[in-house]
Amino acid sequence: MLELSDIHVARGDFALAADLRIAPGARVAIIGPSGSGKSTLLSLIGGFLTPQRGQVSWQGTDLLPLSPGQRPVSFLFQDQNLFPHLSVAQNVGLGLRPDLRLGPDQQAQVQDALTQVGLRDMGPRKPENLSGGQQSRVALARVLLRARPILLLDEPFSALGPALKSEMLALLGRIADRTRATVLMVTHDPGDARAFADQTIVVDQGRAEAPQPTQALLDNPPAALRAYLG
């Protein structure tokens, strides 16, 4: 269980409160207006932000003392998910060992992960020689290798076209299945939420609500969400 208890964050005019629980293996979309605190919520779980008050825990373990890299979390950002000066294989290999001292079996694992995301022969290339969709696949291959129980995504596919995006969401779904990860994904697109997430957290007016079934929520949105969805 991922638990955020009595969380309170404030920075200048901005404030966010959260008190919610997410079951292991759940797929949760996070939607809400710009600036409402969707990314802040992810940063809290990912460890880039410390709350003024409250608890973040996973399966009973307090996450707050842990640095981002020590948390049971993989993070896909909006951009800058790859180091441009490292090869595709190195970028993926960082998921196994940050010092990149990979043994033969670990290198085989990297190759295997690349094959699974459909980039079998791309290992030696640099990210700049890949298309946007392929770059997303590299980042997903690393997520697959790290196999952390929590996967946080901050609109990672927003720069891709609709067809490519649904392809990526399908790949993401397979990877989450394989690693049995709990997935939280910030999105602007209610279609993404319907397609990918059985539950949805609405963030609005300084509050992150508890997750609700996506279908019911979007079919019959409360007033604030309706205003946002238009």
Place this chain on the structure above:
Amino acid sequence: MAAGVFGLRDRAAGAALAAGLATLILGTLIAVALQARGLSGLGPWDWRAVWFTLWQAALSAALSALLAVPVARALARRRFPGRAALVTLLGAPFILPVIVAIMGLIAVFGRNGALNDGLRLIGLPEFSVYGWQGVILAHVFFNLPLSVRLILQGWQAIPAERFRLAESLGFGPADIARHLERPMLRAVLPGVWLAVFLVCLTSFTVALALGGGPSATTVELAIYQAFRFDFDLGRAATLGLVQIGLCVAAMGLARWIAVPAAFGAGIASQQGPRGPRGWRVGADIAAILLAAGFLLWPILAVTIQGLPRIPLLPPEVWQATLRSVVMALVSAVLSISLGLVLALSIARGRAAWIELAGMLPLVASPLVLGTGLFILLRGWLSPDDMALPVTVAINAIMALPFGLRSLIPAARDLRADYGRLAESLNLHGMARLRYLTLPRLARPLGFAGGLAAALAMGDLGVITLFATNDPTLPLKLYQLMNSYRMQDAAACAVLLMAISFLLFWLFDRGGRLA
């Protein structure tokens, strides 16, 4: 917990280094202060040095800034083949060894130089390159190019749309000057003046080689003379305090006048304003030719004189060369290591004092630091033992502010772009250095290393304090000049210039290729 420990260690390293640097510099200054005897210890000779330091710096700065205006204007509004090369060349004096330039100026403006040949021919009195006029000539030689680049930057900062508007309103050159150019110059020139003034305030090598005597001694030179000739540490220290006071006061001026970044910008290739026709074409051509000639002629003169004689140089010159190259490399590695750790700390934010510590070398002149370190170390080391290590250390420290100027913004970008990704992958310690920091910062590191190596290679400053039997190449060159072996000195100068530029090029190129 490994990451936490590494994180802590990274953070502590930056703070510790900054504290060490501040302690070294401030401690050295305190050692100087404790040795000083109060201003009453200074004689009329010393006060003349203070006075000369101030007025020569003011005059050098004014001449450089004013002479730069027509050159910058010509470069801003004319397009010609070689223009980009010329603007790049204007950045070269920054890493040109001072003593080499002095050799060049002597070759052109000295007794047997072309200028005096010409003057004699038409029966005019000779010009002497020694004395206050020589000091100012050399300062203008070094700072005119810098000023041109800084002012050119101002010209290029005027939006092209504004020139188009002026054109569509039918402005003549006088109108453009009045509405566009003069307001820009009013904003830019004070900063240019102050930048040059600061450089000339701590002038040592120029005054050592061309000045001296009651009418052309700077405070830095007076420190050297008190130290070397009178071995009067008290007076040297008192003068050191005066020098620090001058620097701090001048830096204080920078609170009201923005000093532009050191080297000026490159050139934007965008189409600038179209220059006016008529006699102004000739005037612009003349400005560019005069400036290029003033810059290139001395260097060409010394090269022609010295190049053929390089193979004939005595073995002790080659020993000095090797010594200097090793010292320059050590200095450069020290300087960029220090700069890297400080820049990474500064990029993490919060600790403004670390940035301040990195800029401290700007108020401490090399001779003052050298005097202070001598005072601190003399119980343990002989002057001969400390000459080379102290020189290496001071050169590394003096290059630090210039390196930090390129490293700090790059480190900030690195953190903004990849800091979170690195954190989330637990990339720390050596792995982070190897796979993230060094590859991403290779360019600014190469540039900073090149500056540090070239500056250390060409420096003739603190080493002169110590009567060493192991001279560096610039010191060897100075010794040759003093024994009137001008042919060998010229060959030495060519060698020194070539190695300085080569070192800069190698580091800078290495950083670009990495």
